[in-house]
Amino acid sequence: MIDYRSDTVTRPSKEMLEKMHQAPVGDDVFMEDPSINTLEKYISEMFGMEAGLFCPSGTMTNQVAIKTHTQAGDEVICEELSHVYQYEGGGIAFNAGCSVKLLQGNRGRLTAAQVLASINPEDVHKPISRLISLENTTNRGGGACYDFNEFISIKEVAKANNLQLHLDGARLFNAIVHKKENPLDYGKVFDSISICLSKGLGAPVGSVLIGSSAFIKKARRWRKVLGGGMRQAGSLAAACIYALENNIDRLIIDHTNALLIRDALKNKPFVASVLEVETNIVIANITGNQTAHQIAQRLKEKGVLAMAMSPTQIRFVTHLDITSDNIQDTIEIIKQL
Numbered sequence: 001m002i003d004y005r006s007d008t009v010t011r012p013s014k015e016m017l018e019k020m021h022q023a024p025v026g027d028d029v030f031m032e033d034p035s036i037n038t039l040e041k042y043i044s045e046m047f048g049m050e051a052g053l054f055c056p057s058g059t060m061t062n063q064v065a066i067k068t069h070t071q072a073g074d075e076v077i078c079e080e081l082s083h084v085y086q087y088e089g090g091g092i093a094f095n096a097g098c099s100v101k102l103l104q105g106n107r108g109r110l111t112a113a114q115v116l117a118s119i120n121p122e123d124v125h126k127p128i129s130r131l132i133s134l135e136n137t138t139n140r141g142g143g144a145c146y147d148f149n150e151f152i153s154i155k156e157v158a159k160a161n162n163l164q165l166h167l168d169g170a171r172l173f174n175a176i177v178h179k180k181e182n183p184l185d186y187g188k189v190f191d192s193i194s195i196c197l198s199k200g201l202g203a204p205v206g207s208v209l210i211g212s213s214a215f216i217k218k219a220r221r222w223r224k225v226l227g228g229g230m231r232q233a234g235s236l237a238a239a240c241i242y243a244l245e246n247n248i249d250r251l252i253i254d255h256t257n258a259l260l261i262r263d264a265l266k267n268k269p270f271v272a273s274v275l276e277v278e279t280n281i282v283i284a285n286i287t288g289n290q291t292a293h294q295i296a297q298r299l300k301e302k303g304v305l306a307m308a309m310s311p312t313q314i315r316f317v318t319h320l321d322i323t324s325d326n327i328q329d330t331i332e333i334i335k336q337l
């Protein structure tokens, strides 16, 4: 099967497994796991942040960040398609006791003007607007990237109104590679960033939350409360370090592959349109008498797995386990469909 359901389906390579096998380990709740300490330092320095916190999932890094930035009763501003709202099991309410101000953006992206207009006035009736949570690249937005200037404008709004700014960077390296950005610029704008190593970078498990030392100290407590304090997890961190050292620049291959899938799809009679492809996600809008689920089923019968996101949308995500032969086969299969 050629699996495009998500970039989470990658398996650790032989070289990565060797690094995991050799990793020095210790008890990370005591902060004595050398591999985890190295990973946290490596990635926080890459972004010019003071400290990092290794977590088992991107959901946990996001939820720990939201909990750390807020008090119960505060409000979190985010886009309506954002992962923190759509796909984290209601965690903003459950873990942080916060309400959410949902904004309708453009493919998952907000503007500074929208954020500014959504901040509550000083009024006992209103929850206190405390945190803005952005996503780059956007997942439901089909891998769209922000223009960095928008981040700078949103930061100004946040600063002027005493709000914190969090970035869900599950696929941040896809954006950085695509836009040729400097990670240090992100560290200057955001108060916290969550980065997944288990997506396009190909590690089996792991996300890191980065921020100031004081923020990460508080976040470490909430990670423990949520049950995310791991012990000899250094082998997992070693896989993440391998991913950072070897798998960032190659993301560009995934982006090129996504464009090839788009080209194969775009003239099919059952495809009304394909969202503009910027990174590694291709979303096609389906038309005619077949549903996206039926098309996904027909693809599956021919050896290709894609995800029906709704009756009228099908998604393909490229990743490092997709070879150029896989792409050629997929193009042929789509042609024959």
Ligand SMILES: *Cc1c(COP(=O)(O)O)cnc(C)c1O
Binding pocket: 056, 057, 058, 059, 060, 062, 083, 084, 135, 137, 138, 139, 168, 170, 171, 196, 198, 199, 207
């Ligand atoms: C995948 C993803 C996450 C985290 O997911 P986990 O499965 O919990 O690691 C967070 N945000 C976005 C935008 C994602 O795509």
